[in-house]
Amino acid sequence: MKQDLDRLMAERNLDAIVVEGPDGLDSANPDFNYMTNGVHLTGTVIKKRGEPPMIVYRTMERQQAAETGLVMVAYDRWNMREIRQRTASNFEAQVEHRRRMFADLGIAGRVGIYGTVKAGPYFAVMAALAQQVPNLEIVAEFENDLFSAARLTKDADEVERMRVVGRKTCEVVQAVVDFIGGGSARDELVFDAAGQPITIGRVRALIGREIAARGLETPYGTIFAQGRDAGMPHAEGDDAAQLRLGQAIVFDIFPREVGGFYHDMTRTFAIGYAPPELQRAYDEVLGAFEQVMGELEAGAPTKPYQDMVCQFFEARGHETIGSKSPIEEGYVHGLGHGVGLEIHEDFGFPSGADRGDVMLPGAVFTVEPGLYYPSQGYGVRLEDTIYCTPDGEFENLTPFPKQLVIPIARS
Template identity: 40%
Template sequence: MRSDIDRLMAEEGVDVLLVVGPSEANADLAFITRGASVSGGPVVKKRGCVPILLYHPMEIEGARASGCEIVSVKDVGLDDILRETPDRFHALVLATSRIVERLGIRGRVQFAGRADPSVFHHLVAELVRGHTEIVPVRPAREGLLVRARLTKDEDEVARIREVGRRACRILGATIEWLAGLRARGGELADGAGPVTIGRVKARLRSALAEEGMTDHGHTIFAQGSDGAHAHSRGNDSQVVKTGVPIVFDFFPQELGGYWFDMTRTFCLGSAPREFLAHFDLVRRAFDAALATIGAGAETRAAHEAACQVFEDAGHPTQRSDPKSNVGYHHSLGHGIGLDIHEDPVLGLAKSALCSFEPGMVFTVEPGLYYPEKGFGVRIEDVVRIDVSGRLENLTDYPVEPVVPLSRS
């Protein structure tokens, strides 16, 4: 949470946090500016002080919404430097020197955000010349803002909940549309002809745009053996079939903001008996994992609970056979927020071990994958640990293995 930043700075002995880079795909900048509509930073956060955002006057309204103290780039003379210095890197050095001088950057500095490595090199070089010491991210720890983003405050949870509400509505409308199509020889069709996976995704993108969201073109809609490869996005040219398992992994983002991530696996019309047995097992693993989750419990324990269900039924898991590419071969879940993959990681890696805390928002997504059987199964919800330490599921959509067709 943002309220943790000063505590984390004190723990690391950091005097100044410098958040750099453009706003695009920059979760650290979005976090510290509350998603303000600005094109970039930098943001200077001194320990114990309100962050300072350097902004261009044309973005004054966005800057005012950031919750930061705002300082115009014109007031510190950056416009003059950029206009009068022909060499880009020399201009960067002069601009950095001016920021250090005007904003009183002293002491131990840590960076966050993102930047072109060559540009970043010059930025660091200029800071080192002054009265500063660069504080690297320690090998065993994440950066300060990544650690602050481990937990979400109620405003952030509300944002994620709303993205989830819209995601469930769009996913549900898509499945309802599929269920209402005609089935011809085991393939779905409408008045325009066969319904391909590419058409399903195009419909999704249109619905997302209307809701102010995007999937960045990465939605997984994989049927048959494609669904047995956990991150196969499916073949856009394939016609959607009845009676064939479909893995529908939907992870939209509100524009410039928070993500959601949910997966449903189902067959349209009818389902093979073997698929139904595997589906039931994945649902049991999902429920077993949820039963272990609460404040203070180890994240690893949830993953191991899912592994135990699968292993008891004779399936290889990441725990029993780490080299296996079938069965349950991935971790149980991941944090979600301004990035699609954040901490905590619910897996076996020692580097990721931690305990659940109030404010954590993360996915739970066990699965089974068998290319030779022609299908995979995954169930995924976004959940959170509330202020009382209990689990709350933010994914309001049913889990069913078969979607009946309303037309034949």
Template identity: 30%
Template sequence: MDHPDDPETEYGFLAEALADTDADAFVHVADRFDDGLRYLTRFSGPDRPYAFAYHDGDALLFPPSLFDEQAEREFPGTTVVGYGDRSEPDPVDAVLAILADRDVDGPVAVPSAIRHDAYARLSKAGYEIETTSAVENARERKTDRERRCLESVERAAQHGLERAEAVLSEATVDGDVTRWNGDVLTTERLRREINAELSRQGVDPSGYSVIGAGPTCADLHFTGTDEIRPGESVLIDLSPRGPHGYYGDITRTFTVGSPDPWVETVYDAVLEARNAAMSVLEEGAGVRAVSVHEAASDVLSDAGYGVGDVSSGFYHGVGHGIGVSLHEGPGLTDDRELRPGHVVTVEPGVYDPDRGGVRLEDLVVVTRDGFENLVDYPLSLTPRAADSS
């Protein structure tokens, strides 16, 4: 893994975790859908269980059989314990054999997400089990390589938004219907155009292209079909995943034709809340995460929108961490200090299930003396044509 833009994992945090828990080794057993294992191994193998172990400074990967070559290419650790073309070994058996060969007889640390059968069998083999959150904690602060991964997928997401704006700007108003290329424009048609562009940019939409229109904007994860009607809000939230496993996240809200006055008023309030949250982040490392949420909440509350009421108003946290999971720590409702390398979304919104919703979302890196916004995208209700600058 020597390409400068490949993600990396530095295993020093596991040595610290073992010292903190008084454990002799760390073990994780899961499959490719476990983001913690993906972070530890950088291995994107099949959906069969495989294992990772760390002992005495060595990081070991136990891939499924027939995946040795891919594992050797992707794994940044010490050793790939391969099996060639032999029959599929049990990953727990393979780990137990290594632990025995290395005379490990003290406690073994595991993440809370380890497979239950693996936990039970390690315990049955006589190992005292210590649960640790070391992996989740390490994932929160991004390295320079991880940041480049996030930047690349965020650029791709912005290309998806550009395609959406082009379609919306070309759409025409026909009474109470919006048409594009002669047919009624729906959220599904728009999603297909966006996802095609995301694929051209080399990222996977991952089922997370959320597009709401009018009332369905109040469904925070709407991926269904709805007609896009003139003047109502069109909320577009894109969260593609790059080939390196890292997600992007960006949201903008538009209208086709003259916006409804309610949409205009809400948009202005959400934009003010977004700017208030960003102002708090300008303090940089050391600022309390929850103070970012409180700044946005105060603006929206003062503007007359309910805060915390799940029926309408602003009823979600203003942001979350992002990495190999779309949602990971830190959350911006946490009562803790932000640190350099934390990458978080800033996404205030206001929703009314009868009228629509507005959300604006950026992705920022916390620095020692401020933040850097990984999003370079205009904030406007009016969609731009494809050739607009």
């Protein structure tokens, strides 16, 4: 949570942090958006330990800067035209502008850098700055960085926003189920109420309309994969393919508020009926999901839950990533990941080395076991988004049933 930033800075021995947001039109900068309370603008957030954060803003965006609620500092406080006249190149001008900024704002000591930037130019400027400024050490964290730790736990307002996105996401999935179930089947193919073929492309268009109607967006699309494609975890599905009876459909949907918090859920469906091998795999995935949910414990390390699922599946004859790598069929991925301003936040259930992730109160993450057999023409995944409450309970933010078969009339 944001209230943890000073504590996290102290733990990392950081005197200040700099969060870059180079393009106000780009919402894919979660650390910067986190600090600006979701306001999009061009600028840089600077925070000294124990002091309120500042937004260094461009004059044309002073209104947006005011909306952030941060201490406002104009970029033009340091005259770039005058600096360029005194320096030999644009690179030297950028370094000098940042040097003056740090000097005037008292930014010194160990300074952590975050945000989304072009790595090469930014590295060049910061490396040169560190060489020119005494008592300045530029710090870059490789994993479990300050913002990953802060954003892992959500406050009450953030969780309520995520609840709303979860409910809206479930409404979209229900609209798809109703559309399919309201059609009819003929010769193992699915048609709508007007007798027109239902293709994956038509379903995807419906998903887009339903998402937009609820004020959400899907920056990374949606997975709606049938048959063999369902057996490949990230196959998006063939828009030209018509829906067929009895084939596995993996429907993985991950929308967000516009520029805000994500939700992530997956359901596996079969229209009309499920072949025995698909039903068996579905029951086993559901069994793994329910076992994990029954044993979640606040403060517990995450790796044992991944190991638990691997053991669950291996006991039923499936290969898993826990004992085989690389692996293409069986249980091929981790149990879940963090969710928030990014769809995959820096938190997980590892199969390999244990990073030490634990389920902290306030954390939001997915639970998503799956079995994948493209060679046999099917795959199964079930996924809900889960919140570890401040009192150590677990709230499911995905209020949607788990039912494999979508009933449909036959004509």
